[in-house]
Structures are given as structure tokens and as C-alpha cells.
Amino acid sequence: MIYIQILINSILLGGIYACIAVGFSLVWGVMNILNILHGTFLMLGGYITFWLFKLYGVDPFLSLPISAIVMFAAGYAIQRGLINKIVRAPMFMSLILTFGLQMIVVRLAIYFFTGDFRTVQPSYASFSISFYGLIIPFIRVAIFSLGVILTGLLFWFMAKTRTGRAIRATRMDLDSAQLMGVNIGNIYAITYGLGAAVAATAGSLVSVGFAISPVSDLEFLSKAFIICTIGGLGNISGALAGGLILGLVENFGALYLGPGLQNAVGYVVLILVLFIRPTGLLGRKGFE
Amino acid sequence: MDTASPTRRFNRKDFLAKLFEVFDNYGILIVGGFLLVFPFMFDTLNGSIIWLEDNDHEFYAEILSEIRGFVPSTPLMIQILIYSLFGMAFNILLGNTGMLSLGHCAFFGVGGYTVGLMHAWFKKGTPVPSWITDIFVIAPLEISLTACIIVSTIVAWGVGKLASSKRGVYFAMVTLSISMIFYYAAQTFDDLTGGTDGLGGIENMRLGSINLRVGIMNVNITYYFVYIFTAVFVLIIWQILRSPYGHVLRAVRENEDRARICGYDVAKVRLMAFTLSGAISGVAGALAIIYGETVPIENIHFITSGQIVIITLFGGAGTFMGPFVGSFIYWYMRQLMSVEFVKYLAIFQYWEAWVGGIFILIVLFVPNGILGSIRAYTLEYRAKRHLENLKESEGAPPSK
Numbered sequence: 161m162i163y164i165q166i167l168i169n170s171i172l173l174g175g176i177y178a179c180i181a182v183g184f185s186l187v188w189g190v191m192n193i194l195n196i197l198h199g200t201f202l203m204l205g206g207y208i209t210f211w212l213f214k215l216y217g218v219d220p221f222l223s224l225p226i227s228a229i230v231m232f233a234a235g236y237a238i239q240r241g242l243i244n245k246i247v248r249a250p251m252f253m254s255l256i257l258t259f260g261l262q263m264i265v266v267r268l269a270i271y272f273f274t275g276d277f278r279t280v281q282p283s284y285a286s287f288s289i290s291f292y293g294l295i296i297p298f299i300r301v302a303i304f305s306l307g308v309i310l311t312g313l314l315f316w317f318m319a320k321t322r323t324g325r326a327i328r329a330t331r332m333d334l335d336s337a338q339l340m341g342v343n344i345g346n347i348y349a350i351t352y353g354l355g356a357a358v359a360a361t362a363g364s365l366v367s368v369g370f371a372i373s374p375v376s377d378l379e380f381l382s383k384a385f386i387i388c389t390i391g392g393l394g395n396i397s398g399a400l401a402g403g404l405i406l407g408l409v410e411n412f413g414a415l416y417l418g419p420g421l422q423n424a425v426g427y428v429v430l431i432l433v434l435f436i437r438p439t440g441l442l443g444r445k446g447f448e
Numbered sequence: 449m450d451t452a453s454p455t456r457r458f459n460r461k462d463f464l465a466k467l468f469e470v471f472d473n474y475g476i477l478i479v480g481g482f483l484l485v486f487p488f489m490f491d492t493l494n495g496s497i498i499w500l501e502d503n504d505h506e507f508y509a510e511i512l513s514e515i516r517g518f519v520p521s522t523p524l525m526i527q528i529l530i531y532s533l534f535g536m537a538f539n540i541l542l543g544n545t546g547m548l549s550l551g552h553c554a555f556f557g558v559g560g561y562t563v564g565l566m567h568a569w570f571k572k573g574t575p576v577p578s579w580i581t582d583i584f585v586i587a588p589l590e591i592s593l594t595a596c597i598i599v600s601t602i603v604a605w606g607v608g609k610l611a612s613s614k615r616g617v618y619f620a621m622v623t624l625s626i627s628m629i630f631y632y633a634a635q636t637f638d639d640l641t642g643g644t645d646g647l648g649g650i651e652n653m654r655l656g657s658i659n660l661r662v663g664i665m666n667v668n669i670t671y672y673f674v675y676i677f678t679a680v681f682v683l684i685i686w687q688i689l690r691s692p693y694g695h696v697l698r699a700v701r702e703n704e705d706r707a708r709i710c711g712y713d714v715a716k717v718r719l720m721a722f723t724l725s726g727a728i729s730g731v732a733g734a735l736a737i738i739y740g741e742t743v744p745i746e747n748i749h750f751i752t753s754g755q756i757v758i759i760t761l762f763g764g765a766g767t768f769m770g771p772f773v774g775s776f777i778y779w780y781m782r783q784l785m786s787v788e789f790v791k792y793l794a795i796f797q798y799w800e801a802w803v804g805g806i807f808i809l810i811v812l813f814v815p816n817g818i819l820g821s822i823r824a825y826t827l828e829y830r831a832k833r834h835l836e837n838l839k840e841s842e843g844a845p846p847s848k
Contacts (some may be wrong), residue, residue, distance in 0.1 A: 194617070246811060251548075255757075255805050257808055260804040261807070263803060263804030267798040287539070420636030424629045
């Protein structure tokens with residue numbers, strides 16, 4: 161029975177993990193930059209939900225679009241104003257740039273929000289369904305389904321819309337896309353903004369079921385990093401698979417190795433995947 | 449050109465280029481000489497403040513103490529020295545072989561933990577083999593340091609064996625993952641490593657052979673201890689990078705296929721560079737705990753890796769003196785902001801945010817790092833000048 165319970169927990173966790181990773185994977189895949197700011201967007205999205213709930217009593221699930229829109233604007237501006245200037249430079253340039261931004265934003269967040277761990281506690285936070293001794297918390301199910309829906313929305317956006325096609329074209333062949341009349345600077349900014357928006361939404365979801373603090377962003381970042389390497393870069397279904405795998409591995413790792421080494425197991429899996437299938441489990445070279 | 453021999457005329461830019469070349473190649477000797485007398489200078493400053501206070505020159509004493517706030521203190525210089533060594537070891541990989549490792553904190557931490565654990569082991573009264581006690585007197589730091597070099601070499605070799613077959617960002621990811629596994633292991637086995645509290649209780653370290661006590665109580669002695677170790681290893685790195693072997697490293701950085709066709713075993717070169725870099729990083733990690741007398745778990749956390757990447761890029765990856773310049777500026781600014789500037793503006797207590805702002809400025813305006821940008825400028829200038837000379841000699845009538 162405990163195995164089934166852990167399995168359910170893992171799947172519920174995997175949905176939110178996929179949602180955390182998918183924006184990171186998108187940005188990495190399209191622009192080839194390691195976006196250290198990803199965890200920060202997540203954290204800020206969580207804080208938007210938290211403050212809206214605390215100050216105005218807005219339901220956390222209603223504040224998802226708000227945090228998405230705000231963070232989309234922020235991401236668009238950052239990419240347009242800063243990262244586009246160095247996007248062709250070697251990868252570690254963007255690494256340092258985003259790292260510098262992360263340091264600034266996190267210190268500002270500590271200054272304004274204090275370093276406490278916060279969590280949103282709506283009235284329905286403790287509802288849960290239980291049958292045959294299995295406990296399924298309602299809020300985790302809601303987070304899971306919203307995470308999966310969000311990932312699906314992004315998938316639809318990339319596959320069907322004109323902007324999505326332009327993003328995929330830019331990823332596959334930059335020069336040809338430019339020749340076909342794609343405005344690269346704008347597409348990069350939109351991609352980055354999308355990554356930030358999805359991250360912020362994931363952060364809003366995380367702030368409901370889990371806890372957030374200004375310094376928890378690196379933890380989210382490392383999760384995103386592991387997941388999108390396992391699943392395959394720039395690949396939305398890969399992020400979903402990677403999220404589920406990481407959820408399973410972490411929960412069973414915690415069962416067998418204890419909570420301390422739970423996080424290390426993810427990295428072991430990452431190394432194994434890199435050696436067995438360097439493109440990631442569902443990754444194909446050069447294709448979205 | 450109005451003069452017949454343009455090379456003989458004094459030219460400011462030419463002079464700067466020459467100066468930079470001398471600094472990058474021999475600056476280690478200049479800086480080393482300065483650092484050798486640094487504690488005397490700092491002690492003189494301290495002594496003169498005390499003397500002025502004793503002799504009722506309150507005003508001058510106050511001015512001097514204000515100045516002292518802006519002079520790096522000896523403990524800060526110890527930190528700068530250690531991180532210069534760490535950065536130079538890292539630069540063997542990043543600047544010379546072109547491999548961005550994000551996992552160097554693993555070696556830094558392993559070196560520190562080895563010395564700390566060896567010291568704890570000796571302190572517990574574990575019998576040391578008699579042939580060692582015949583040579584050394586007590587608490588042999590020498591043995592710990594030797595063990596640290598051996599252990600970090602082995603660890604670096606193992607990690608390198610695993611990681612160095614990967615290229616580019618995959619290499620960075622594998623090294624990062626391995627270092628994170630080390631971190632979680634150090635956190636989990638806390639009865640051995642002290643966990644998140646860090647490994648404490650390693651005070652009273654002595655150099656057994658000359659019975660010299662190093663640690664937080666003896667700043668100057670620790671400074672010279674760290675100085676000598678840093679100097680020895682920096683000289684080793686300097687010689688290696690100047691030797692034909694160093695040129696092979698740079699050949700691998702520039703064009704791997706071509707190096708392979710020239711007959712070099714690229715995989716082996718990469719592995720050896722990684723091992724060398726990791727082993728010296730381990731020594732730096734060991735030195736870092738000697739002054740602090742404790743091994744904080746941050747030493748093995750990714751933050752340390754990020755710090756060293758930034759220090760190296762800040763000074764200029766690929767230039768020899770770059771990590772020293774980067775380390776000096778990084779730690780000095782950190783100290784200034786969190787100790788001096790904060791007296792006037794409270795916002796400076798968030799020094800990390802200011803450092804972050806500086807990173808952004810560096811990336812946007814001096815992407816090659818400080819020394820790297822100067823080098824690029826001088827190289828460009830000299831190339832232009834060389835072309836001008838060529839053109840002139842072509843245009844001039846042939847001499848008899």
C-alpha cells in the first residue's frame with residue numbers, strides 16, 4: 161500500500177515539476193542560455209500570489225493569470241534590454257549576466273519580503289479524498305492538473321500558433337528563420353517572456369501546496385535543470401516525462417536512502433542519462 | 449610618419465602594451481614581492497595609529513584609522529591569496545584548456561575536509577606510526593596536507609575520468625552534478641563531516657617539524673604559511689603553463705581536432721589538465737580552512753563554484769594574473785561594502801546585490817574580464833602597428 165501511496169505522490173509531484181521545468185527548457189533550447197533567473201521568476205510568481213491572497217484575499221488559483229502577465233512583461237523587458245545584447249556570446253556570458261540579475265533580485269526580495277518561508281493557506285487547503293487507506297490531497301490534485309494543463313497549453317502554443325512556429329524555426333535554424341522574415345530579437349524576447357510566465361505560474365502553484373522564500377529559488381532552478389536534462393532540451397513532452405521521473409526517483413530515493421540523499425539521487429540519474437542518452441530521454445537533435 | 453625609424457620613438461600605447469606584457473608574464477614576481485612585505489606594512493600602519501594615540505595626536509590617529517578601513521587587512525589578504533590560487537588552478541581548465549567546470553567546489557571542499565578529518569583523527573589520539581613521530585613532533589599538519597594533495601588528486605582524477613569525455617555544456621552539467629552529489633553526501637553523513645554546521649574543532653594546528661602554530665590566533669604566521677604554499681603552487685602552475693605542455697593545453701582549447709591530428713592524445717590532455725586543476729584546488733581548500741579553523745559546508749556547495757567562475761572571468765580567463773586581480777577586487781569590494789560603506793548607507797549591507805550589478809556591467813562592457821580586455825586591446829593595437837610598419841616598408845623606396 162505504501163508503494164501505491166508513494167506512486168500517487170510522485171505523480172502528483174511530477175506534474176508540478178514538469179511545470180517548473182518547461183520554461184527553463186524552452187529558454188535553454190531556443191537561445192542556448194542557462195537562465196539562472198528561472199528560479200527567481202518562480203519565486204516572484206509565488207510571492208505575487210501570496211501577497212494578493214494576504215492583502216486582498218484573492219483566491220490563489222485566480223491570481224495565476226496576473227502573475228503570468230506580470231512576469232511575461234518582466235521577462236520580455238529583461239531579454240530585450242539586457243540578454244539580447246550578449247545572446248551570441250559564449251554561454252557563460254549569459255550565465256554570469258543572469259546570475260548577476262538573480263543576486264540583485266533575490267537581495268531585493270529579502271529586503272522587501274524578509275527571508276521567512278511563506279505559504280498560501282486558502283480555506284480548502286486541508287481537503288483530501290481518502291479511499292482504501294490512500295490519501296489524495298485535493299490541493300495537490302488541483303496543482304497537478306493545472307500544471308499539466310499549463311504544460312499542454314504551452315505545447316499547443318508552440319505547435320499551432322504563428323509565434324510558436326517562429327520560435328521553433330528560430331531554434332532549428334537561426335539564419336534561415338531570419339531570412340524568412342522572423343524578427344529574432346522580438347522572438348527571443350517573447351520566448352524568454354513565455355519562460356518567465358510559465359515559471360511564475362508554476363511558482364504561484366508551488367506557493368499554494370508548498371512553501372516559498374526568497375532563497376529557495378536555487379532549489380527550483382536545480383530541479384528544473386535536472387528535469388530538462390533528463391527529459392531532453394527544449395522538449396515539452398520531455399519536461400513532462402522528466403518531471404514524472406524525478407518525482408518517482410526522489411520519492412523512492414527518500415524511502416530507501418533517507419531524506420538527506422533524496423536530492424542526490426536526481427543528480428545520479430542525470431549523470432546516467434547524460435552517458436546513456438546525451439540528448440535526454442525524449443530529445444531529438446535539432447527538433448522541437 | 450615623419451621620423452625615419454618609427455620604432456625608436458616613444459609611444460604611450462606601445463609602452464602600455466609592453467607594460468601589460470611584462471605584468472602578465474612576470475607580474476607574479478612583482479605582486480609576490482609586494483605581498484611578501486604586506487603584513488609588515490599593515491602592522492606598521494596599526495603601530496603608527498597606536499603610537500599617535502599614545503602621544504595625543506588624536507586628529508592624525510583618526511585620519512589614519514579612517515584610511516585603515518580602506519586598506520585590506522591581513523586576514524582579507526589571506527582570503528585573497530587562497531582564492532587566487534583556487535582561481536589560477538581553475539584557470540588551467542577554463543582559460544587554457546577551454547573547459548568550463550561548474551563543480552570545482554567538490555575539490556575545494558574535499559581538500560578542506562581531508563585536512564580537517566586528518567586533524568581530528570590525530571587529535572583523538574590515534575597512534576601515529578613511530579617513524580613519522582620520529583621526524584615530526586606533534587599534530588603533524590604536514591601529513592594532513594600531503595594526504596590532502598593525494599586525496600584531491602585521486603578524486604579529481606576519478607571525476608575527470610567520468611566527466612572529461614563530455615564537451616561544452618554537458619561537461620559543465622556532469623561536473624555540477626558530481627559536485628552536488630558530494631554536497632548532499634557531506635550534508636547527510638553529518639556524524640563525519642558535521643553536516644550543515646560545518647566541521648569544527650580543528651583548532652591548534654601545528655606545523656610539527658618546526659613547531660609553528662597556525663590559525664586564527666596567529667594572523668601573520670598564517671599569512672606567511674598560506675603565502676608560501678600559494679607561491680609554490682602558483683609557480684608550479686606558471687611553469688606548467690609556460691612549458692610546451694601548456695601550449696598543448698591551449699592547442700586543445702583552440703582546435704581539438706587539429707591537436708589530435710598533430711599527434712596529441714586529446715582525451716589524456718584533458719584528463720591531466722582536470723586532475724592538475726582539481727588537485728591544486730584541493731590544496732587551496734585545505735589552506736582556506738587553516739585560517740578559519742573550521743570547514744563550512746559552503747565550501748563544497750555550488751556557491752563556491754559560482755564564486756570561482758566569476759572571480760576568474762572577472763579578472764580575465766586565459767590571462768595568468770587574471771584570477772589574482774579578480775580575487776582581489778571581488779573580496780576587497782565585498783569587504784568595503786559590508787564594513788565601510790555600510791556606515792554611510794544602510795543599503796550597502798546587501799553587498800551581493802551590488803556585486804550582481806557589477807557582474808552585469810562586466811558582461812556588457814568588458815566581456816573578456818579586466819586583464820583579458822587590456823590584452824585584447826594591446827594585441828589589436830600591436831597588430832595594427834605591425835601592419836602599418838609593413839605598409840610603410842613596402843611603400844618606401846628599397847634601400848641600397
